[in-house]
Amino acid sequence: MGRQALSITAAKPHTDAATRLRATVGRIHRRLRPTAAGAAAGLTPTRISLLVTIARLGPIRLSDLAAEEGINPTMLSRIVSDLVEGGLIERIGDPEDRRAALVQATREGRRVIERMRRERTDVLSVALESLSPGERRQLERALPALERLAEKLKEGGR
Secondary structure, eight states: OOOOOOOOOOOOHHHHHHHHHHHHHHHHHHHHSOOOOHHTTTTTTTHHHHHHHHHHHHHHHHHHHHHHTOEEEEEEHHHHHHHHHHTSSEEEETTTTTEEEEEEEHHHHHHHHHHHHHHHHHHHHHHTTTTHHHHHHHHHHHHHHHHHHHHHHTTOOO
């Protein structure tokens, strides 16, 4: 049997960049996720995501919340009940349909979200300070492109 030539194709530069960016953003996200405020409120990542979405979009119907978050209605119902019990969200009547209910963040829910944001910003600020001035400038220059990328992803990558 003769030797077979190995065909190795170099990864496209944008594919390599996409892989590195995805991995890096994932690591940053995982390291920013835990907060004392979230832990004190007994919030899991899913509960945090729901609370933030409810605060951003609320008052919102549970069916719309399930679609927005991609969570099945049974699981959503349990999590919403827990958040209501914890005083972070409240159910209110839908003025357009008396049979339906909406959920919205309570004052305490908004305070928890703000404390989590502040904690994450503080952690990120400390980490940024540990970088060289040149590295911080590079990150600052990259922000507009990252913000546009986030918008493109929101639009479905178009």
